[in-house]
Structure formats: C-alpha cells, structure tokens
Amino acid sequence: MTAPATGSDLIDVNILGPEALRDPYGYFAPIRAEHPVLWDARYKTWLLTSHEMVTAALRDQRFSSDRIVPFIRAKLSGPDTDPLIYQAFDLLRNWMVFQDEPGHRRMRTLVVKAFTLRAVTRMEEEVRSISHDLLREIDPASEFDLIEKFAYPLPAMVIARMLGVPERDQDRFRAWSDDIGALVSGGLDDPGRYHRSAAAIAEMIEFFRDLMRHYAAHPAENLISDLIAAREADDSLSEAEAIATCTLLLFGGHETTANLIANSMLGLIRHPDQLAALRAGTVPIKGAVEEFLRYDGPGKAVVRVLAEDAEYGGQRMRKGQRVFLVLASANHDPSVFDRPDVLRLDRDTKAHMAFGGGGHFCLGAALARLEAAVALPILVDALPGIRLAGRELRWQPVFLTRGLRELWVTADGPR
Numbered sequence: 001m002t003a004p005a006t007g008s009d010l011i012d013v014n015i016l017g018p019e020a021l022r023d024p025y026g027y028f029a030p031i032r033a034e035h036p037v038l039w040d041a042r043y044k045t046w047l048l049t050s051h052e053m054v055t056a057a058l059r060d061q062r063f064s065s066d067r068i069v070p071f072i073r074a075k076l077s078g079p080d081t082d083p084l085i086y087q088a089f090d091l092l093r094n095w096m097v098f099q100d101e102p103g104h105r106r107m108r109t110l111v112v113k114a115f116t117l118r119a120v121t122r123m124e125e126e127v128r129s130i131s132h133d134l135l136r137e138i139d140p141a142s143e144f145d146l147i148e149k150f151a152y153p154l155p156a157m158v159i160a161r162m163l164g165v166p167e168r169d170q171d172r173f174r175a176w177s178d179d180i181g182a183l184v185s186g187g188l189d190d191p192g193r194y195h196r197s198a199a200a201i202a203e204m205i206e207f208f209r210d211l212m213r214h215y216a217a218h219p220a221e222n223l224i225s226d227l228i229a230a231r232e233a234d235d236s237l238s239e240a241e242a243i244a245t246c247t248l249l250l251f252g253g254h255e256t257t258a259n260l261i262a263n264s265m266l267g268l269i270r271h272p273d274q275l276a277a278l279r280a281g282t283v284p285i286k287g288a289v290e291e292f293l294r295y296d297g298p299g300k301a302v303v304r305v306l307a308e309d310a311e312y313g314g315q316r317m318r319k320g321q322r323v324f325l326v327l328a329s330a331n332h333d334p335s336v337f338d339r340p341d342v343l344r345l346d347r348d349t350k351a352h353m354a355f356g357g358g359g360h361f362c363l364g365a366a367l368a369r370l371e372a373a374v375a376l377p378i379l380v381d382a383l384p385g386i387r388l389a390g391r392e393l394r395w396q397p398v399f400l401t402r403g404l405r406e407l408w409v410t411a412d413g414p415r
C-alpha cells in the first residue's frame with residue numbers, strides 16, 4: 001500500500017525506538033500537540049494521539065476491528081498453509097475483540113451472561129488468598145523480580161480459577177497466554193513467532209475442548225459452565241466460540257493485569273509521597289487504581305483498520321490502512337488532564353481511556369480493577385521500604401502493550 005502524501009510524512013517517528021519505549025508519554029507529547037493525526041511511514045500506520053481523535057475513532061464504525069479475516073484470506077488460504085497456523089488464526093477469528101457489528105454485539109451479549117459482575121465479585125476472596133500465597137514465597141529482604149514472583153502469576157491464577165481450570169493444569173495454562181501473545185502482538189525481536197506458538201495453541205484448544213465437554217456433562221460454579229449455558233433467544237455460543245472466548249479471557253486478562261500491577265508499583269516507588277498516602281489509607285484505593293491506569297496503564301494502543309476512507313484532523317485516510325489509537329497519549333493529553341505526567345492518586349480520572357471505549361470497551365475491566373484494588377494494598381503493606389534493586393529497567397519492545405520485562409525490587413522485610 002502506498003503512503004498518502006501529507007506534510008507529516010517528513011516527520012521521522014520511531015514508535016519502537018528506545019526513547020518511545022522508555023517514555024511513551026514524553027515521546028508523544030510534541031507529536032500530539034503538532035500532529036494528532038500522523039502517518040507513520042516506517043510502520044505504515046496512522047497514529048491518532050489526541051484524546052479527542054482517539055475518543056471519536058473508538059466510536060466510529062469505519063474503524064474496523066477485524067484484521068484476522070483479511071489476514072486469513074490474504075496469507076493463509078494457499079494450499080501450502082500450515083494447518084496448525086490456520087487453526088491458530090481461526091481461533092482468533094472467533095475472538096469478539098476482532099469482530100465488527102453485528103457479530104461482535106451478538107457474541108458480547110452472550111459472553112456477558114456468563115462474565116457477570118457477580119462472577120467477578122465472587123473472586124475477591126480468591127484474589128486476596130492468592131496474593132497472600134504468592135507473597136509467602138517471597139523473601140522481601142532479598143532482591144526479587146516482582147513480575148515473576150507476583151504480578152505475572154496472580155492474574156493467570158485468578159482467571160484459571162474463574163474458568164474452572166483444575167489446579168494441576170494451571171502451570172500449562174499460564175504458559176499458553178505467552179504463546180497466544182506471540183501470535184497476536186507485533187514484536188520486533190520475534191520473527192518466527194507464528195510457527196513456535198501454533199503447536200502450543202493446538203494443544204490449548206484440545207485442552208479447552210475436553211474441559212468444556214466435561215463441564216457440559218457436569219456443570220459447576222464456574223465461567224466455562226456459564227459460557228456453555230449462556231442463551232439469548234435461541235442463540236448460544238458454538239463450541240469453537242466458547243473455546244475462543246476462554247482463550248481471549250486468559251490472554252486479555254493476563255499480561256494486561258500483570259503490567260497494571262507492575263507499572264503501578266513502579267509508579268509508587270518513583271513517587272514516595274503517593275506511596276505513603278496509599279499506605280496510610282488517605283487516598284481511596286479505587287480512585288488510585290484509575291490513576292494508575294491513566295498514568296502508566298498496560299495498553300499503549302489499540303489497532304483498527306479503515307473499512308472506508310475517512311478524514312480526521314484534516315488528513316485523508318484510505319480504506320485498508322491501519323490505525324493505532326494511542327491510548328497512552330490520549331491519557332496524557334493536557335487538554336483533558338491537568339499536569340498529566342504527574343501521578344496524583346486523588347485526581348479526577350473519569351475520562352481515562354486505558355480500557356478503550358465504545359463497543360469494545362474492556363469486558364474484563366471490573367476484574368482488572370478488583371485484582372489491582374485487592375493486590376496493591378497487600379503488596380504495599382507487606383513490602384515496607386520497597387525500592388528498585390538497581391537493575392536497568394527494560395521495557396518490552398512492542399508497541400501495543402506497556403510492560404517491563406522484569407521489575408527487580410527489594411524491601412525492608414516484614415514489619
């Protein structure tokens with residue numbers, strides 16, 4: 001596809017360069033101010049960076065979420081297509097997040113009958129007990145990677161228990177979200193990613209098929225049983241759709257929530273006054289979580305593809321072109337948030353976009369909020385004097401998510 005001719009072609013942006021990875025907020029500030037709609041010639045994508053543009057695009061049906069069906073058609077329809085790779089993308093085709101209306105609405109309506117607020121609230125005690133179990137394995141006075149020991153396992157264990165995955169399978173289950181990640185995320189450092197993850201995904205599909213058939217015969221109080229039972233008029237999820245939804249919930253809720261916990265702890269370590277306020281209980285945790293989401297949330301951007309030509313911010317965008325809606329930049333737009341680069345746990349964050357917006361607004365927002373609101377105070381309480389262990393902070397070299405590879409910390413030990 002040829003790049004459109006615009007004045008902004010002359011601007012050399014590198015959204016995966018070291019500066020943008022380290023501090024996307026500082027990086028995007030001048031871009032947002034000068035060119036809130038910018039063609040990135042390097043990665044052949046539009047970048048929408050202002051709060052106003054991102055809000056509008058999230059609600060504009062011309063911005064399609066379906067990039068899987070076109071990909072399958074273009075790249076996986078030939079006779080020499082690896083059947084495992086085909087199967088993996090066929091799974092993604094059934095993810096609601098990659099669907100447009102009316103198919104998206106149909107699936108979401110069915111899934112929310114299972115993934116209810118009640119089902120989420122039921123998890124509160126589980127989140128608390130898993131958090132304490134994980135902390136018991138940590139010696140606070142040693143140097144430890146908070147991501148490996150706590151932030152990463154917690155959400156996987158929570159969603160596994162919510163779905164009804166048996167304890168003995170939870171390690172495998174956790175590893176699968178990395179395999180899906182390799183398929184979905186555009187990583188720079190991982191060109192052979194499809195081949196490596198397709199075999200693991202085939203195994204995961206089999207695993208969920210068996211589990212689904214088990215719960216179809218023996219329903220229990222869990223999400224898989226509720227997904228099987230979900231009905232809207234005469235409609236229900238097919239087995240393939242229910243399996244796909246389980247994998248979406250695992251993937252959608254794992255790394256994102258892990259990064260929320262880790263990024264929040266990093267934010268607190270870097271802002272001792274805010275850490276002290278949270279520890280003293282002078283700021284409500286619910287509001288604090290919203291500020292963590294705004295300040296350094298786990299998703300830098302969501303992707304759309306133009307289903308029709310559109311004009312935004314005076315720029316003509318063409319059908320078929322890719323668009324990144326840069327949530328991270330919208331969340332630091334000074335026209336909406338006063339002094340956006342300051343972490344202020346008591347600020348008004350109502351307009352933040354960390355969970356996206358419009359029809360695809362994060363289905364798991366309540367669960368992510370619950371996990372963070374339970375886990376962060378437990379961590380803050382158990383790790384007095386928490387500080388960085390002096391190792392370099394390395395951000396994952398991907399554009400869509402904002403997460404550290406590791407977060408090495410140490411603390412003073414139990415009080």
Ligand code: HEM
Binds near residue numbers: 254356359367
């Ligand atoms: C802090 C953690 C999380 C963040 C920042 C986050 C962010 C997002 C965002 C930005 C979207 C919109 C994607 C788009 O418009 O293309 C989304 C959608 C979604 N998220 Fe989350 N998410 C988080 C946690 C979770 C959890 C815990 C779950 C479930 C276990 C989950 C499940 C989903 C699902 C199913 C969708 C698709 C909704 C749809 O297409 O209608 N997310 N999430």
